Amino acid sequence: MPDGSSGQFVRIAGLKRYFDVSAPWLVRMLERRPRQIVQAVDGIDIEIAKGETFSLVGESGCGKSTVARLVVGLYPPTAGRIEFDGNDMAGRRSGADMAALRRRMQMIFQDPYASLNPRWRVFDIIAEPIRAFGLSSDKADLEKRVGDLLRQVRLTPADGRKFPHEFSGGQRQRISIARALASQPEFLVCDEPTSALDVSVQAQILNLMVDLQRRFGLTYLFISHNLAVVYHISTRVGVMYLGRLVEVAPTETLFTRPKHPYTRMLLDTIPDLDMTGRQRSPVAGEVPSPINPPSGCTFHPRCPFAQDRCRAERPVPIAIEGGTVACHAIEEGRLPVEERTYVANS
Amino acid sequence: MATGAAFSGWLHRAADSDIWWSFKSSPMTIAAATATFLIVAVAFLSPVLAPHTPFDPATLNLSDGLKPPVLLSADGDWRFPLGTDDQGRDILSSIMYGTRLSLLVGLASVVVAMALGIVLGLLSGYLGGTVDAVIMRVADVQLTFPAILVALLIDGVVRGLISVKRHDEIAVFVIVGAIGLSFWVQYARTVRGSVMVEKNKEYVQAARVIGLSPLLIMVRHVLPNVTGPVLVIATINLGLAIITEATLSFLGVGLPSTQPSLGTLIRLGNEVLQSGDWWITVFPGATLAALVLAVNLLGDWLRDALNPKLR
Numbered sequence: 160m161p162d163g164s165s166g167q168f169v170r171i172a173g174l175k176r177y178f179d180v181s182a183p184w185l186v187r188m189l190e191r192r193p194r195q196i197v198q199a200v201d202g203i204d205i206e207i208a209k210g211e212t213f214s215l216v217g218e219s220g221c222g223k224s225t226v227a228r229l230v231v232g233l234y235p236p237t238a239g240r241i242e243f244d245g246n247d248m249a250g251r252r253s254g255a256d257m258a259a260l261r262r263r264m265q266m267i268f269q270d271p272y273a274s275l276n277p278r279w280r281v282f283d284i285i286a287e288p289i290r291a292f293g294l295s296s297d298k299a300d301l302e303k304r305v306g307d308l309l310r311q312v313r314l315t316p317a318d319g320r321k322f323p324h325e326f327s328g329g330q331r332q333r334i335s336i337a338r339a340l341a342s343q344p345e346f347l348v349c350d351e352p353t354s355a356l357d358v359s360v361q362a363q364i365l366n367l368m369v370d371l372q373r374r375f376g377l378t379y380l381f382i383s384h385n386l387a388v389v390y391h392i393s394t395r396v397g398v399m400y401l402g403r404l405v406e407v408a409p410t411e412t413l414f415t416r417p418k419h420p421y422t423r424m425l426l427d428t429i430p431d432l433d434m435t436g437r438q439r440s441p442v443a444g445e446v447p448s449p450i451n452p453p454s455g456c457t458f459h460p461r462c463p464f465a466q467d468r469c470r471a472e473r474p475v476p477i478a479i480e481g482g483t484v485a486c487h488a489i490e491e492g493r494l495p496v497e498e499r500t501y502v503a504n505s
Numbered sequence: 506m507a508t509g510a511a512f513s514g515w516l517h518r519a520a521d522s523d524i525w526w527s528f529k530s531s532p533m534t535i536a537a538a539t540a541t542f543l544i545v546a547v548a549f550l551s552p553v554l555a556p557h558t559p560f561d562p563a564t565l566n567l568s569d570g571l572k573p574p575v576l577l578s579a580d581g582d583w584r585f586p587l588g589t590d591d592q593g594r595d596i597l598s599s600i601m602y603g604t605r606l607s608l609l610v611g612l613a614s615v616v617v618a619m620a621l622g623i624v625l626g627l628l629s630g631y632l633g634g635t636v637d638a639v640i641m642r643v644a645d646v647q648l649t650f651p652a653i654l655v656a657l658l659i660d661g662v663v664r665g666l667i668s669v670k671r672h673d674e675i676a677v678f679v680i681v682g683a684i685g686l687s688f689w690v691q692y693a694r695t696v697r698g699s700v701m702v703e704k705n706k707e708y709v710q711a712a713r714v715i716g717l718s719p720l721l722i723m724v725r726h727v728l729p730n731v732t733g734p735v736l737v738i739a740t741i742n743l744g745l746a747i748i749t750e751a752t753l754s755f756l757g758v759g760l761p762s763t764q765p766s767l768g769t770l771i772r773l774g775n776e777v778l779q780s781g782d783w784w785i786t787v788f789p790g791a792t793l794a795a796l797v798l799a800v801n802l803l804g805d806w807l808r809d810a811l812n813p814k815l816r
Contacts, residue, residue, distance in 0.1 A: 231714050261716040274707035278729045291715045
């Protein structure tokens, strides 16, 4: 094992990313305004084992997508480490070594209408990673590879001659998946890959992703705000709130024995057939601004169980039932774990 | 074989396209395109088509001077259908050669402005930060002056630096550079705007995940998606560039009388206009007006045809 680290495939430790959203310098000086820093991701630790699907859920603006972009290197982290198969991604290495690492991780994007270059033919879009990493020696081989990829996502090789605008949203997302698979990666970061699609097409894409995972032994980091989708696809789930992970647990445990008050609140909002007609509790309040996050536990303004300690001290994750929870109430034992039934309505 | 098939395939797609349909359904555009094509063809074939070589002193005869146009006066001479100037040069031939020069200067300065604007706009939009701030402040300052003033300034500086004789030799390059430098701002701002929109789109991020260099991403992904608006500006600016060159030449700071453009011809004619020899200035003027009008109509059409919101 290189670097002598743990056996996890992907390891994220103390990851932080702050964005400077201050007004321009001159405006700031004239109006005497301070710098404004968004703490999009504020210290998270995730370990993902080979072949599993780790999901990140949370409300809009909690930093899920920023984590995805940090992992694939679209943003440099402000602090913390990202290790991929034992290699520190921030380590200095030659261009060829970096390319070798990049080849093994790819990303599927949220918006299938923006993620394909409108002026390129589908063939060239899918062939781009193969060409960029020099994986194909000649034209015939390239054509065969792209044809195979198109078939794997249930399109035909003839579709390669078309332009992206000739396809529906679901088909475009499958083209996007084919491009992500083109470099034969082992790890795929999926940033809400189904949230822009019709419900009927969502299931189709998810089944395809599960199918491809089995066939190629892929590891997924799956970002979503749709709990039903997350339940369907994940091995383990991490719940994010304001740039921090509040709870990580195996899927079944998280949905049947949620611990963190925020997780319980999220689960209460899932619509299902058994509870038709019942008054359900909406998620109370709004996510506070990540520019001035609340002190202590960032969830305390919305938490029904908050006490003085929650307002003062940031909770550290504690191990519990195969997962971790960052909550003073759970740690002190004043909030009992409640059993729930979760029936996926699929 | 393969290229032939590819070409016919391209032809079929072009015939199906929205742009061709919008072209066909606008008589004004067809007229403008025909006029532009005719003027350009005649101008570039002037060495073959022109009845005289007006700027070869050996072929000139002073006794042919100031002949009026044939159809309008009994004094006309069929060798000079649009009359002659005071030196005995054929106006029709002068216009043909002059149009060619005006078009060349116009096209070349559009290319210079476009190249400069695209490069600076790409850098500004993609890199952002200080580079963007510097380029855009320069652009803002330049926008506060009329383009003609900037061109005059550049031309004046070059004249101050080199001798008159040398200047006459490189006058064409000086004027192309002067007009090009005074029109780059529009391209840069348009390209910058488009790049800032495109660079945050997920297809550019997908290319970054693969690890393509910023230069490759700009050339392969971003640039093709900003060509539409740039093409429209180029077409509209072609008319402007021709007019600017004509204005500079009319003011006497453009092309010398030895290689007259349409603007120079208008200036030369203007000197004798008060004595009633109107044809020397009116015919080049009418040609200039027709050319610029036709090119501008084409530019307007292209702008509308490429705007999806107007389809």
